[in-house]
Amino acid sequence: xxxxxxxxxxxxxxxxxxxxxxxxxxxxxxxxxxxxxxxxxxxxxxxxxxxxxxxxxxxxxxxxxxxxxxxxxxxxxxxxxxxxxxxxxxxxxxxxxxxxxxxxxxxxxxxxxxxxxxxxxxxxxxxxxxxxxxxxxxxxxxxxxxxxxxxxxxxxxxxxxxxxxxxxxxxxxxxxxxxxxxxxxxxxxxxxxxxxxxxxxxxxxxxxxxxxxxxxxxxxxxxxxxxxxxxxxxxxxxxxxxxxxxxxxxxxxxxxxxxxxxxxxxxxxxxxxxxxxxxxxxxxxxxxxxxxxxxxxxxxxxxxxxxxxxxxxxxxxxxxxxxxxxxxxxxxxxxxxxxxxxxxxxxxxxxxxxxxxxxxxxxxxxxxxxxxxxxxxxxxxxxxxxxxxxxxxxxxxxxxxxxxxxxxxxxxxxxxxxxxxxxxxxxxxxxxxxxxxxxxxxxxxxxxxxxxxxxxxxxx
Amino acid sequence: xxxxxxxxxxxxxxxxxxxxxxxxxxxxxxxxxxxxxxxxxxxxxxxxxxxxxxxxxxxxxxxxxxxxxxxxxxxxxxxxxxxxxxxxxxxxxxxxxxxxxxxxxxxxxxxxxxxxxxxxxxxxxxxxxxxxxxxxxxxxxxxxxxxxxxxxxxxxxxxxxxxx
Numbered sequence: 205x206x207x208x209x210x211x212x213x214x215x216x217x218x219x220x221x222x223x224x225x226x227x228x229x230x231x232x233x234x235x236x237x238x239x240x241x242x243x244x245x246x247x248x249x250x251x252x253x254x255x256x257x258x259x260x261x262x263x264x265x266x267x268x269x270x271x272x273x274x275x276x277x278x279x280x281x282x283x284x285x286x287x288x289x290x291x292x293x294x295x296x297x298x299x300x301x302x303x304x305x306x307x308x309x310x311x312x313x314x315x316x317x318x319x320x321x322x323x324x325x326x327x328x329x330x331x332x333x334x335x336x337x338x339x340x341x342x343x344x345x346x347x348x349x350x351x352x353x354x355x356x357x358x359x360x361x362x363x364x365x366x367x368x369x370x371x372x373x374x375x376x377x378x379x380x381x382x383x384x385x386x387x388x389x390x391x392x393x394x395x396x397x398x399x400x401x402x403x404x405x406x407x408x409x410x411x412x413x414x415x416x417x418x419x420x421x422x423x424x425x426x427x428x429x430x431x432x433x434x435x436x437x438x439x440x441x442x443x444x445x446x447x448x449x450x451x452x453x454x455x456x457x458x459x460x461x462x463x464x465x466x467x468x469x470x471x472x473x474x475x476x477x478x479x480x481x482x483x484x485x486x487x488x489x490x491x492x493x494x495x496x497x498x499x500x501x502x503x504x505x506x507x508x509x510x511x512x513x514x515x516x517x518x519x520x521x522x523x524x525x526x527x528x529x530x531x532x533x534x535x536x537x538x539x540x541x542x543x544x545x546x547x548x549x550x551x552x553x554x555x556x557x558x559x560x561x562x563x564x565x566x567x568x569x570x571x572x573x574x575x576x577x578x579x580x581x582x583x584x585x586x587x588x589x590x591x592x593x594x595x596x597x598x599x600x601x602x603x604x605x606x607x608x609x610x611x612x613x614x615x616x617x618x619x620x621x622x623x624x625x626x627x628x629x630x631x632x633x634x635x636x637x638x639x640x641x642x643x644x645x646x647x648x649x650x651x652x653x654x655x656x657x658x659x660x661x662x663x664x
Numbered sequence: 665x666x667x668x669x670x671x672x673x674x675x676x677x678x679x680x681x682x683x684x685x686x687x688x689x690x691x692x693x694x695x696x697x698x699x700x701x702x703x704x705x706x707x708x709x710x711x712x713x714x715x716x717x718x719x720x721x722x723x724x725x726x727x728x729x730x731x732x733x734x735x736x737x738x739x740x741x742x743x744x745x746x747x748x749x750x751x752x753x754x755x756x757x758x759x760x761x762x763x764x765x766x767x768x769x770x771x772x773x774x775x776x777x778x779x780x781x782x783x784x785x786x787x788x789x790x791x792x793x794x795x796x797x798x799x800x801x802x803x804x805x806x807x808x809x810x811x812x813x814x815x816x817x818x819x820x821x822x823x824x825x826x827x828x
Contacts, residue, residue, distance in 0.1 A: 293749045293788040326683075331696070331733045332745075332789050334802035367683040372692055372731035375787065389691030389717075391730040407685050452751040452792035459793045495750065495788075544792065546751050560750045564787050570730075659756035659796060661809035 208436060211424045211446055212417070213462040215305045222339055224346040227307040233352060235423035239315040240360045243426070248319035252422065254430030256437075256444035258465075260297075261287055261378070261415030262494060262541045264443075264530030271320055273402035276410045283411040284313065284322040285387065285401075286419055288329040288336070289371055289378035292494035293564055295542040297448040298416035300460050302329065302336035305420075306343035310366065312419035314357055315426055317364045320412055324365050327416075328383050331372040340368050375568035379616045380413040381405075382570065393572045394616035417448055438466030439529040449528075450544030451477040454485070454552075454655075466532075469500065469524035473547055482654055485549040489633070490524065492533060493541025495561045496621035498628025499554075500524055500538060508535075538628065551655070554633040555640045558626065559587040565622040573614035580622055582606050595641035603630055603637070667708040673697050677716065687717045691727055695734055703825070704735035740775040740782035741825030745799040748785045751792035760796050761785070763810050767817065780821060 215221035215230050224232070239248055253268030276282050286309070290298040301309055313325045329337050344366055347353040355363045369387055371377050377386045381395035384406050405411020425433045425445075434444030443465050449472055452458045456478030463476065469490060473479065480487060489499050500523045508515035514535040518526045526532050533540040548557060566580040583606055586599050607623035607630075614620075630637055669677065676697055680690045694717065698709045705728050714721045728734045735743075746761050761772065764783055768776040775782045791797045794806030798813070805816050 290790045291788060294751055294792050295788075296790045296792045296794075299790050330790070331731070332786075332799060335804070365683075369683075370693060370696055372696065373733035374731050386692065387689060388686075389688040389727065391726055407689075450793060452795060453754045458751075458795070491750075546754070546792070548754060552754065557750060560748075560753050564749050567787055655754070656756050656759050659759045659809055661811050 208446065208464060210462050211436075212301075212308070212420060212448060213305075213460075215308070216300070221305050222303070222307070222343060224307060224343065224350060227305065232307045232423075233311050233358075235426040236311045236314040236352070237358050239426050240318050240358050240362065245319045245321060248315060248426065251425055251430035252319070255421075255425040255433045256430075256441055257418055257421050257425070258443050258530045258540075259415055260417035260421075260447060260542070262292060262496070262539070264540060267414060267418050270402065270414070271316075271412060273400065274320055274410050274412065275403070276321065281324070281409045282320055282322040283406040283409055284317055284320060284325040285380075285384065285406055285411055285413045286313065286325065286327040286416055287378060287380065287383055287413055288327055288333070288416045289375075289383060290333070290416070290542075291330055291375040291378050292496065292542050292544075293561065294452060294491060294546040295450060295494045295544040296452070297450050297460050297542065297544060299333060299336055300448070301416055301420050302333065303339050306340045307347070308420045308423060309340070309416055310343060310347050310353065312422040313366055314352065314364055315422050316412075316414070316419055318360075318362060322412070323363050325367070326387055326406070327366065327368045328377070328387055329368060329370060330377070331370050334370075337368050337370055344368070374570070375564075376570045376616075376618060379618065382616070383413065384411065391570075393570050394618070396615055421445060421447075436464050437529075438464050438527055439532065440465075442531055443529040447543055449476065450542070451547060452544070453490075453547035454481040454549040455479065455547050456481055466527040466529050468527055469545065470502075470522070472528070472545060473524070477547065480547070480549055482549060482551075485551055487524075487547065488550045488552060489548045489554065489557075491546040491548075491625070492528070492538055493543050493545065495546070495564065496539070496625055497533075497541040498538040498624050499632060500536075501632045504632065506536070539624075553640075554629055554636045555587065555590060558629040559584070559591050561625060562587055562622070565618075569618060569622075573619065575610045575613040576619040576622070579606050579610040579619060583622070583626060590637070590640050593644055595644070597641060599641050600630065600634065600637045667698070667702065667706065667712045669697065669701060669712075673701055688719060688723075691717055691719070691724065692731070695724075695728065699734060704738050741780050742801055742820050742823075743782045743784060745784050745786035745789065746772070747787075747789045747791065747795070747797055747799070749788035751788075752795040752797060755795035757796045759810070760798065760808060760813065763813065764798075764817075767814075781817075 220226045257267040258264040374392045376382045377392040379394045382392040386392040401411040434440045437444045449461050461476040502524045504523050506518045508519040530540050562584045566584040569576050569580045571577040607626045610619040610623045710724045714724045772785045796808050797806040
């Protein structure tokens with residue numbers, strides 16, 4: 205594992221780190237004090253830009269560049285909105301910050317508000333995470349009592365108010381404009397862009413929407429300086445710093461781990477995840493960064509013969525030996541997404557896995573755009589037919605055709621986020637889809653006894 | 665029967681309204697407060713919320729029906745959400761689901777005969793590393809085995825419902 209001392213997770217192992225006393229004893233609010241009392245907003249923005257924090261919510265857009273899109277007009281009020289709607293299947297990292305170290309997020313918000321000129325910040329948290337909301341509310345109450353949040357943070361005459369806002373169960377509210385609608389008391393339907401939130405966001409005012417982990421990284425950037433923080437990454441300067449990696453599925457130690465940007469999937473699985481759950485079942489496939497990111501197959505080799513190909517250094521190696529970064533994974537034909545991997549061993553049938561995720565998308569489509577509302581349903585129906593033994597030879601092609609007609613034809617990226625993983629499954633495991641259709645009988649998939657036995661335990 | 669919040673909860677609403685530049689933005693948090701008191705969002709609750717926030721009942725209903733956590737029908741004393749999405753599925757969510765259906769005598773979407781538990785399927789609850797898991801009312805129960813689950817269910821039997 206990494207020799208670097210933990211930053212984002214530095215207080216994870218300390219008992220009661222969620223209380224302000226303990227958090228402050230271990231460094232909390234030092235950076236916020238420094239930023240608000242000694243730094244100019246433009247200097248903070250410059251450091252964050254140098255840090256090259258690629259947005260941790262999944263899109264990987266550089267936070268510093270996003271902040272640069274703000275151009276508030278006379279009489280406009282800038283808002284900061286934190287996206288804590290963590291709902292992408294496989295992703296469970298932001299929740300750890302909210303539960304274990306909420307003061308890190310509050311500190312990041314204070315610095316960011318000062319840097320972008322926002323007096324009000326909302327933290328939108330999915331409704332299911334009732335405990336995370338309570339945890340952050342309790343931390344906010346402590347920070348208000350100390351005067352860190354309020355009219356004069358650390359004595360600085362620059363009012364900052366921070367409020368939590370609970371969602372109520374809708375994956376789409378993680379899309380930033382759907383989130384803004386939900387914040388405004390509307391149905392969580394994404395908005396047409398442009399205008400982008402930086403021009404016209406919450407309550408029609410200029411707004412920056414950032415992920416929880418993105419903002420939680422800001423205090424360390426201020427403490428260390430943008431460049432040194434960026435250089436912790438193995439992919440600096442394009443993709444900087446450290447980040448939270450999640451791993452779930454068939455590994456021995458599922459969980460959240462901090463590591464530099466740019467470790468490989470193989471390291472994540474073998475070193476951090478403790479290797480495959482069952483020693484006799486090798487890795488078959490891994491979804492790298494939440495369910496919308498196309499699946500990787502360890503027996504596929506990187507094809508980048510040309511010297512100017514971004515993946516040329518890894519030509520001929522396995523897909524899982526490419527460093528995990530926003531740009532490297534895009535070049536690989538997938539996405540880094542939320543950097544939370546779902547690991548599947550040789551017992552998993554890929555048609556079943558694909559069907560599981562398509563049910564998710566069918567359930568979560570907001571229904572605003574026809575290609576998405578209908579397309580997600582058609583994909584699921586077709587997969588249901590295949591899995592129940594009623595597949596037809598043309599069904600595999602039909603899946604691809606439906607997905608292709610969804611891509612790029614909708615208001616938000618949800619349809620693309622459904623079509624891309626579907627196409628990934630079909631392209632990389634076509635033989636399984638064809639076999640499932642040809643067999644003409646229900647799949648004897650997945651629910652293998654050894655994993656079920658772990659759950660059944662002694663009660664079996 | 666007309667609906668009204670308790671004075672204490674009314675004060676929560678007053679406080680909430682100071683968080684936003686307009687009343688409508690408080691809609692989802694206010695619906696939450698109402699559901700905590702009443703157990704579900706009845707037509708009377710919709711009418712009350714609409715009046716309190718100066719919105720039409722159509723607007724309020726539109727929002728209620730969009731979000732899966734607002735109940736449009738009465739539910740049991742405790743609501744069990746079983747996460748069924750991929751990470752949980754890979755670690756035995758189906759075993760959890762089947763066990764609960766048998767134990768409670770109802771299918772997903774139904775309520776046990778004694779009215780104690782409503783059983784629902786959930787899409788990813790962001791606890792993938794602790795799979796399999798269920799959410800009961802506000803609480804997550806993770807890294808489940810059937811033995812652990814049975815104990816958890818028993819511990820809820822004697823407790824009052826999430827709402828009052």
